[in-house]
Every structure is written in C-alpha cells, then in structure tokens.
Amino acid sequence: MHLDNVGFSISSRGLDRQEGVSEPAKGKLSGWLKGARSAEAESLTLADDPAQKVLLSNISLSIERGEKISVIGPNGAGKSTLMKLILGLLTPTSGHIKRHPKLEIGYVPQKFSIPAILPLRVQDLLAQTKNRLTAEQQAFLYQRLSVTPLLKKQVIHLSGGETQRILLARSLLSKPDLLILDEPMQGLDPESERWLYEFIDDLPPFLQCAMVVVSHDLHWVMRGSRRVICLNKHICCEGQPSDLGVSQEFKKLFGHQYEQPYIHQPHECQHHAPHER
Numbered sequence: 001m002h003l004d005n006v007g008f009s010i011s012s013r014g015l016d017r018q019e020g021v022s023e024p025a026k027g028k029l030s031g032w033l034k035g036a037r038s039a040e041a042e043s044l045t046l047a048d049d050p051a052q053k054v055l056l057s058n059i060s061l062s063i064e065r066g067e068k069i070s071v072i073g074p075n076g077a078g079k080s081t082l083m084k085l086i087l088g089l090l091t092p093t094s095g096h097i098k099r100h101p102k103l104e105i106g107y108v109p110q111k112f113s114i115p116a117i118l119p120l121r122v123q124d125l126l127a128q129t130k131n132r133l134t135a136e137q138q139a140f141l142y143q144r145l146s147v148t149p150l151l152k153k154q155v156i157h158l159s160g161g162e163t164q165r166i167l168l169a170r171s172l173l174s175k176p177d178l179l180i181l182d183e184p185m186q187g188l189d190p191e192s193e194r195w196l197y198e199f200i201d202d203l204p205p206f207l208q209c210a211m212v213v214v215s216h217d218l219h220w221v222m223r224g225s226r227r228v229i230c231l232n233k234h235i236c237c238e239g240q241p242s243d244l245g246v247s248q249e250f251k252k253l254f255g256h257q258y259e260q261p262y263i264h265q266p267h268e269c270q271h272h273a274p275h276e277r
C-alpha cells in the first residue's frame with residue numbers, strides 16, 4: 001500500500017491544546033480534562049499502491065466526548081477505510097497519528113467472520129476483551145442486549161441480529177472513550193434496526209464516550225445526528241444536518257433522497273429490545 005499526501009486528523013478537541021478553547025468551552029470540558037484521552041493524526045495519505053489510486057485525501061476530524069458523528073457516503077467512498085485509519089488497523093506511509101496511550105476504542109466492524117471450523121462460544125469471544133465495566137454496568141448491558149442466553153452458543157450459530165448484539169456488547173465491555181460502529185444495522189429486520197438505533201442514541205450520554213457511526217440510512221442520520229460528515233474520498237461537507245443541503249456535492253450524491261432539511265428530534269421514551277417483547 002502506498003500512501004500519498006492525504007491530510008487526516010482526529011482529536012479530542014481542546015484536550016491537548018487548551019489555549020484554543022474559548023472560556024465557555026473550557027468550563028464545559030474541565031470535568032474530563034483531568035482524564036484526557038485523545039488521538040490525533042495529521043498529514044496522512046492513503047492510496048492503493050498498484051493502481052496509485054488515492055483512497056482518502058484531506059480529511060480532518062475532531063470529536064468531543066459525548067458527541068456522535070455520523071459518516072455517510074456512497075459505496076467505495078472510503079468510510080470503512082477511514083474507520084481503520086482511526087483505529088490504527090491501517091498504517092500510513094506518510095503523516096503520523098498520535099493517540100493517548102490510554103485511549104480505549106470500541107469497534108463494531110462492517111464485516112465479521114470466523115472460520116466455520118473454529119469452535120468459539122460467545123462467552124469466549126467476550127472474554128477476549130478487557131472488561132472495564134462495573135458488575136452493575138455489565139449486568140445492565142447484558143440485560144439490554146440480551147447477551148446472557150447466548151453465552152454458551154457457538155458464534156458461528158448466531159443469527160445476524162444476535163451477532164450484531166454480541167459485537168456491540170463486546171465493543172462496550174472495554175468502556176470505550178471512542179466507539180466506532182461501521183454500518184451496525186446490516187442484516188437486521190426493521191424492528192431490530194429501529195431498536196438498535198435507539199439503543200445507540202442512548203450510548204454517548206450513558207457512557208460519556210465519543211461515537212462515530214457509518215450508516216447508509218440517510219433518514220436516520222439526518223434525524224438523529226448533530227454532526228454529519230459526508231465522505232467521498234475526501235470530506236465533501238460536514239456540519240449539522242440542516243447545513244448539508246447547501247453543499248453541491250451533497251446534493252449530487254444524495255439529492256434524490258434529500259428534499260427538505262431534516263429536523264433533529266432526539267427521542268426520549270424507554271425502549272425494549274424486540275427480543276424482549
């Protein structure tokens with residue numbers, strides 16, 4: 001893989017550079033500056049080596065604790081690749097990434113597969129993750145995601161929806177500072193999808209983590225996000241959902257789905273998993 005002059009940065013805004021934070025923001029952040037955990041990457045480029053094709057370019061991100069960023073873009077836009085850069089699963093050949101040594105990242109990948117011949121029970125899979133939750137938090141998580149009845153099952157025998165719940169539980173066990181969900185709704189029926197979206201919406205305030213969600217569900221993204229990044233090998237536009245409609249690139253990519261600006265309406269009701277009904 002050859003990397004070529006792509007700018008990418010992710011940082012927990014204001015953690016390492018307090019001089020750049022205005023007075024109100026300082027007050028807002030001061031509660032968690034003591035335990036600051038951040039990651040920054042700059043001047044990375046990523047291109048496919050044989051084809052010399054640039055995969056991502058000129059990307060900058062910053063995210064605050066408790067904030068959720070949604071990433072949208074067409075197939076092949078580089079969304080999963082960007083997630084892998086953030087995670088450190090792809091190594092750039094130019095530029096650099098700085099991560100706080102104690103930054104915990106939870107990840108639900110777009111694709112998850114294990115060899116059919118590998119015997120692996122759900123409890124073994126979950127045991128591979130460092131558990132930083134209290135017993136009470138873990139019990140709450142297992143109850144919300146209905147994990148316990150699945151613990152003895154072989155991972156390869158899980159249904160699509162069960163797999164997603166287990167992967168989500170696994171990503172949360174480490175009590176991540178940053179949670180990355182790459183198209184977490186794949187293979188779910190509409191009811192499970194709706195329930196999982198609502199569960200995800202509750203996570204940043206519950207865990208006080210930052211979250212990046214890759215999604216093709218434009219309606220959910222526009223309804224439930226305060227910040228959206230539209231990616232197509234570079235950042236076409238970013239901002240609040242209502243800001244995106246002015247971008248010509250956004251209109252070109254999503255105009256057929258986009259008629260009126262969506263209004264953000266966070267939900268407030270209690271929800272139960274479809275499997276609990």
Ligand SMILES: Nc1ncnc2c1ncn2[C@@H]1O[C@H](COP(=O)(O)OP(=O)(O)OP(=O)(O)O)[C@@H](O)[C@H]1O
Pocket residue numbers: 001048049055073074075076077078079080081082110
């Ligand atoms: N390791 C790699 N080496 C070379 N090319 C890669 C690599 N990983 C991904 N690509 C290419 O980069 C492009 C972006 O892929 P990526 O999976 O990031 O897209 P995506 O936006 O997540 O797409 P989708 O919505 O279809 O999941 C694709 O053309 C893919 O073939």
